[in-house]
Amino acid sequence: MKQFEREAIAANFGRILKIIEKVPDYKDLRPGIQETPMRFAKAVEHWTSGYNVSPADIIKLFEDGADGCDEMVIVRDIPFYSQCEHHFAPFFGTITIAYIPNKKILGLSKFSRIAEIFCRRLQVQERITNQIAEAFMDEAIGSLGVGVVVKARHMCCESRGIAKQGSFTITSALRGVMKEQPETRAEFMSLVNSLPPSL
Numbered sequence: 001m002k003q004f005e006r007e008a009i010a011a012n013f014g015r016i017l018k019i020i021e022k023v024p025d026y027k028d029l030r031p032g033i034q035e036t037p038m039r040f041a042k043a044v045e046h047w048t049s050g051y052n053v054s055p056a057d058i059i060k061l062f063e064d065g066a067d068g069c070d071e072m073v074i075v076r077d078i079p080f081y082s083q084c085e086h087h088f089a090p091f092f093g094t095i096t097i098a099y100i101p102n103k104k105i106l107g108l109s110k111f112s113r114i115a116e117i118f119c120r121r122l123q124v125q126e127r128i129t130n131q132i133a134e135a136f137m138d139e140a141i142g143s144l145g146v147g148v149v150v151k152a153r154h155m156c157c158e159s160r161g162i163a164k165q166g167s168f169t170i171t172s173a174l175r176g177v178m179k180e181q182p183e184t185r186a187e188f189m190s191l192v193n194s195l196p197p198s199l
C-alpha cells in the first residue's frame, strides 16, 4: 500500500470516528483515539496484504523425496484470520488441507502460506475454501486431488447476536481424485474427523 492510500484510509476513518464521538472536528477527538485512524489504516494494510500475491509466487516443489509419494499428505488445523467482506468484521478458525502429490511434493510450510494469501483479503469463507483447493489443482502444484476443510467463527454474526457465541461454520471443497474416488474421499473425511485436534 502506498503512503497516500494509507493516509486516505486514515482520513476517512477519522471522519467516521468524528461521527461516532459526536465532535465537530477530527482534531477534537479525545487523546485515546487521536492516533486510531492511522492505526486502523495500518491494520487494514495487513488484513488486505494478500491482494497482488499469487500462490505461484511462493510455491516450492521438491522432486527429491517424492519417490513413491502418491498417497495423501494432510496438514491439519492451520490457524487463520480473515475479514468478512460483508461487515468488515473478523472471522477466524482453522484450515485443513490434504492433497495427493503428482511426482513432486510441496514444502510443508507452503500450506499455511497459500492459505494466508487468500485469507488476507476481504473474503467469505466459501471463497477461501474454493480458492485454496483451486491453487492445489493449478499447474504450479498440479495435484492429483485435494480436499480442504475450513472451520470458522464469524464475529459479524456472534457479536451482533445473530449466531450463538462459539458456533462454527464448516465449509469444504474437494477436487480431482479426492472428489471422484469414493475410497479416497472416505479416507480424507475419516482423517479430518478422527485425528485429535492437537498433538
Ligand SMILES: [Zn+2]
Residues within 6 Å of the ligand: 084, 085, 086, 087, 088, 089, 154, 156, 157
Ligand atoms: Zn459478515
